[in-house]
Amino acid sequence: MKNKNYPYYETTVIENFRSMVENVADKYPEKSGLAYKVNPHDVETVELTYKQIREDVRGYGTSLIKLGCREKKCAIIGGSSYGWIYTYFALMSIGAVTVPIDKALPLPDMESILETAECEYIFYGALEKEKVEELKKINKFAKKYICFYGESDGDVTMETLISEGKVLFDGGDNSYYDYEIDPDKLASIVFTSGTTGSGKGVMLSQRNITSDMTQGMYLFDIYRNTIDVLPPHHTYCSTVLFVGHFAQGCRIYISSGLKYMLAEFKEQKPEHLVLVPLFLETIYKKIWATAEKQGRAKALRSLIKASNGMRKVGIDLRRKLFSSILDMFGGNLKMIICGGAALNQDIIDTFEGIGITVLNGYGISECAPLVSCNRNKWQKKGSVGMPIVGEEVKIDNPDENGEGEILVKGPNVMLGYFKNPEATAAAFDEDGFFRTGDYGRIDEDGWIYITGRLKNLIILSNGKNVYPEEIETEISRIYGVNEVVVYAGESKTKKKEVIVAEIYPDKEALEGRGITDLQQYFGDEIKKVNNRMVSYKAVGMIKLRDTEFEKNTSRKITRFKIDKTID
Secondary structure, three states: OOOOOOOOOOOOOOOOOHHHHHHHHHOOOEEEEEEOOOOOOOOOEEEEEEHHHHHHHHHHHHHHHHHOOOOOOEEEEEEOOOHHHHHHHHHHOHHHHHHHHOOOOOOHHHHHHHHHOOOOOEEEEHHHHHHHOOOOHHOOOOOEEEEEOOOOOOOEHHHHHHHOOOOOOHOOOOHHHHHOOOOOOOEEEOOOOOOOOOOOOOEEEEEHHHHHHHHOOOOOOOOOOOEEEEOOOHHHHHHHHHHHHHHOOOEEEEEOHHHHHHHHHHHOOOEEEEEEEHHHHHHHHHHHHHHHOOHHHHHHHHHHHHHHHHHHOOOOOHHHHOOHHHHHHOOOEEEEEEOOOOOOOHHHHHHHHHHOOEEEEOOOEEEEEEEEEEOOEEEEOOOOEOOOOOEEEEEOOOOOOOOOHHHHHHOOOOOOOOHHHHHHHHHHHHOEEEEEEEEEEEOOOOEEEEEEEEEHHHEEEOEEOOOHHHHHHOOOOOEEEEEEEEEEEEEEOOOOEEEEEEEEEEEHHHHHHOOOHHHHHHHHHHHHHHHOOOOHHHOOEEEOOOOOOEEOOOOOOOOOHOEEEEE
């Protein structure tokens, strides 16, 4: 659908975290807001109503005030759980400064963040107990350790604090409500996991986070039932799911882990999901690999084509025609919101063809994170959507194609980088626009198209600029490509510059087609890609690898760790 007059959806205005928890409990007191299983193999699913969540968070917050957490920096270490969400909501509701930390970080990196942020309180899940015990030996700032999920083995637990806080509140302690939250004050420090080196501490206020979701939710209509499969320390999860979806009255089922995901889809029957491209790519490949093994890939392509033709004349039979595929997701999945990295248009088209709308968006932690998104019934191929309401986006120094660095200004843009005034100053232009480091263009309707990342830019000796993401998108369409990274290779002996495509192939899929000479196969396929591109973007060398690329904890390839020598 292409409609410039497509209306905005109704949204919930979120002033701060405390009012968010209060308002949604008033509106949907008996509805389930969070759901989970104590044990992934349990039959029973625990359902937490919005009314119960409000009472629990209020009790928890009241105890945390008594512990001295207000206006103090508090680390949260652990995977997704109702305890993580309770801790995040309670700390933000009492005016503490949250420091979400990736549970998968090595101990030295974790300690570095705790020391840099000077965290006085450390909240953790029981699965991280071993690391926490090591932290206790070396960390000099922490005053208290609180276990928010599982057995504590000596530390105070969230359940105890909730119970004690409820008693305090019932006895007249109104400290939870008496405090006036300053929406523009530092509320959270999010340490990014960079793909080109060490991350920085992004300082966000409550206004940054709540305005991002208030303004962002005007763009798309979400369904009632979803599943959280994302890491909670990342703003894509903590903001879009735990704030945006929670405030709208969604039921968020908290996944027990990736290995249970497909079973949970079938059992919980989500209507929409929030995913990163890697998840979507994995599912996409599984769909086609299954079709290949069954000898039905050609028939599936023909059926999608026929279905698309019928839809043009108003006949939509996708839920019936592709029910066997849709059943993989529980049968009710209608939409996927996807962001965090580039997404191949072929994947979007395939999912749309079988009855699942993919809304591709663009975000960055420094913007809390949502910057733009496609819309339920208005999408543009290749675009990451239109900017959220109340946000300004411009292109810095556009070239003859209108391409340049994407700059953003709005209430969702960060306060700056923690203890790093030099990096903060460099991140903003003279008009207060944040420099995203992403390169792209904006069309006549204001929609954003991303070309690549400035840090990944290849500047050839002839002065030409090559964005590897553009070539990677083309190569990823080749059958049998699991992962690909394009870069400028450096020959130590010949001092020769060449564009390299390093590929991690799907050997099993290729063998299924009888392809055994992988170098020859990819050589022939890359020639076809080169023929479609201008000469200076041509891939001059192909490297095949036996293992997947090393990734950071957000599942993005760490480009700076790739060995780029070619001899």
